[in-house]
Amino acid sequence: xxxxxxxxxxxxxxxxxxxxxxxxxxxxxxxxxxxxxxxxxxxxxxxxxxxxxxxxxxxxxxxxxxxxxxxxxxxxxxxxxxxxxxxxxxxxxxxxxxxxxxxxxxxxxxxxxxxxxxxxxxxxxxxxxxxxxxxxxxxxxxxxxxxxxxxxxxxxxxxxxxxxxxxxxxxxxxxxxxxxxxxxxxxxxxxxxxxxxxxxxxxxxxxxxxxxxxxxxxxxxxxxxxxxxxxxxxxxxxxxxxxxxxxxxxxxxxxxxxxxxxxxxxxxxxxxxxxxxxxxxxxxxxxxxxxxxxxxxxxxxxxxxxxxxxxxxxxxxxxxxxxxxxxxxxxxxxxxxxxxxxxxxxxxxxxxxxxxxxxxxxxxxxxxxxxxxxxxxxxxxxxxxxxxxxxxxxxxxxxxxxxxxxxxxxxxxxxxxx
Numbered sequence: 001x002x003x004x005x006x007x008x009x010x011x012x013x014x015x016x017x018x019x020x021x022x023x024x025x026x027x028x029x030x031x032x033x034x035x036x037x038x039x040x041x042x043x044x045x046x047x048x049x050x051x052x053x054x055x056x057x058x059x060x061x062x063x064x065x066x067x068x069x070x071x072x073x074x075x076x077x078x079x080x081x082x083x084x085x086x087x088x089x090x091x092x093x094x095x096x097x098x099x100x101x102x103x104x105x106x107x108x109x110x111x112x113x114x115x116x117x118x119x120x121x122x123x124x125x126x127x128x129x130x131x132x133x134x135x136x137x138x139x140x141x142x143x144x145x146x147x148x149x150x151x152x153x154x155x156x157x158x159x160x161x162x163x164x165x166x167x168x169x170x171x172x173x174x175x176x177x178x179x180x181x182x183x184x185x186x187x188x189x190x191x192x193x194x195x196x197x198x199x200x201x202x203x204x205x206x207x208x209x210x211x212x213x214x215x216x217x218x219x220x221x222x223x224x225x226x227x228x229x230x231x232x233x234x235x236x237x238x239x240x241x242x243x244x245x246x247x248x249x250x251x252x253x254x255x256x257x258x259x260x261x262x263x264x265x266x267x268x269x270x271x272x273x274x275x276x277x278x279x280x281x282x283x284x285x286x287x288x289x290x291x292x293x294x295x296x297x298x299x300x301x302x303x304x305x306x307x308x309x310x311x312x313x314x315x316x317x318x319x320x321x322x323x324x325x326x327x328x329x330x331x332x333x334x335x336x337x338x339x340x341x342x343x344x345x346x347x348x349x350x351x352x353x354x355x356x357x358x359x360x361x362x363x364x365x366x367x368x369x370x371x372x373x374x375x376x377x378x379x380x381x382x383x384x385x386x387x388x389x390x391x392x393x394x395x396x397x398x399x400x401x402x403x404x405x406x407x408x409x410x411x412x413x414x415x416x417x418x
Contacts (some may be wrong), residue, residue: 006067006120006166008109009174014090015078019071025078026092030171031108034058035096038104040089041125042138044097047145051103053154054125056165057136058088060111063120068260069177073252079174109169112155115162117267119260123159134263135159159263177251182243185224188288190295193217195242198254199226205257206233217292281339285316293339296351297323303354306330 012033017023028036034055042054065071065080065087072079082090111120128137136158144154156163179191196215203209209229212222224240231238234249242250258266278289291314298310301323307330308323321337329335331346339347 006063006111006113006118007170007172008063008111009066009079010171011174012062012066012080013078015071015076015081016090016092017081018083019074019076019081019086023082024092026082026090030062031104032096033062033090034108035101035104036090036094037062037088038100039094039096040091042100043142044099046142048099048103049149049151049154050142050145051100052107052151053136053141053145054138055100055103055107056110056112056151056155057123057125059108060113060120060123061088061125063111064122064261066174067119068255069248069251070255070261072176073248073255075248107167109171110165110167111169112159112163112165114160114265114267115164117265119265119268120166121159121163122261122263122265123155124263125158178244178247182241183219184241185219185221187219188292189217192219192223195247195250196223196226198250199230202230202250202253202257206230208233277341277344280341281316281344283316283318283321283337286314288314290314290316290320293344293347294320294323296347297327299351299354300327300347304330 009030011027012030013025013027014033015023015025037058038051038055041058042051044051046054062080070079071081080090081087082092112123113119113121124133124135125138126133126135128139128141136155141154141158144157149157152165183192183195193215196212196217199209200211200213200215203211203226210222210226212226227242227246228238228240230236230250231240231246234253236246236249255261258268260266260268278292281290281293291312293316294310294312294314297307297320298312301307301309306326308319308326310320310323324339324343325335325337327333327347328337328343331350333343333346
């Protein structure tokens with residue numbers, strides 16, 4: 001699950017009853033889902049700021065359910081239920097209020113999260129009259145809007161000053177975190193690194209599970225031993241293979257330990273993996289190490305148009321040689337197409353930084369709406385909001401390595417110490 005970047009699903013499947021109760025599953029577009037819930041939960045006569053605040057809470061809660069795979073990790077074939085006992089009110093076939101529909105169309109792929117965390121906030125709410133909770137009060141939000149607060153000020157009133165708004169999140173089909181094939185001794189790659197990361201965090205609560213150190217993305221004997229111990233503890237077949245059942249048990253426990261589906265979440269922070277130098281690589285080589293090299297080069301090509309797009313096939317052919325030469329020439333290394341430790345570490349250091357910024361921002365915001373705040377603005381109620389042009393370009397590699405003690409202000413930018 002740590003590899004999942006938040007996105008807005010094209011569709012969402014709603015279970016029309018309690019999770020363990022037989023009921024119809026209804027699949028609708030995500031905007032239609034939000035419109036339905038908002039029309040069921042709030043009043044169209046409310047102030048626009050109150051409606052926007054409630055819609056953002058509805059969106060963020062639903063996206064949190066998708067992000068954490070809250071129900072799929074428990075074996076269910078839906079993303080959310082229609083009951084307020086567990087989730088949000090959804091009424092199949094109900095009429096949608098026109099002004100609510102218009103607001104949802106504007107912001108359905110915006111959501112709130114805590115600063116420094118990946119996951120959309122599990123933005124729980126209640127009506128504030130017949131029921132109260134630790135989250136947003138729906139009627140209270142209307143009173144705050146009548147007092148002149150905008151939607152982000154309302155949300156910060158209930159969820160804290162450390163929330164931020166992500167705008168224009170990517171839209172895609174729901175993608176299960178399980179990679180689709182079992183991982184076993186000898187497997188290599190980011191999916192291995194991610195379950196190693198999950199296991200290490202789970203082992204803090206279950207010390208019998210041995211730590212995997214360092215996390216390299218290589219499925220070795222130490223990883224197999226940790227997997228077998230995990231499987232024994234949780235009554236799974238101790239075969240040392242990470243199949244679908246083992247993977248989703250890890251997801252379920254990892255999300256539960258970090259309380260990712262709660263307002264008091266410890267938070268999923270941004271993870272990069274150090275791929276260790278596997279030995280020299282050159283044209284004619286093949287295998288997972290070549291695939292990792294190609295993956296890093298392909299990532300960097302997304303940030304610099306002078307680098308060549310790269311197919312990740314594990315075969316070090318002429319196209320890979322040319323991509324390596326282009327990179328070497330770009331960074332001042334001998335452009336021989338040969339990947340020694342210096343070249344590998346250079347590629348990795350730039351890849352890790354690009355990957356960090358991509359994970360940190362998840363979206364390249366293109367516009368700010370009436371009361372939106374930039375993801376990295378730090379603006380709070382009562383403070384003068386920054387202009388969008390003064391904020392960093394979302395997800396883009398800054399073009400130079402960052403080192404301990406360096407400040408953005410050294411280059412005429414905003415002064416943030418590394």
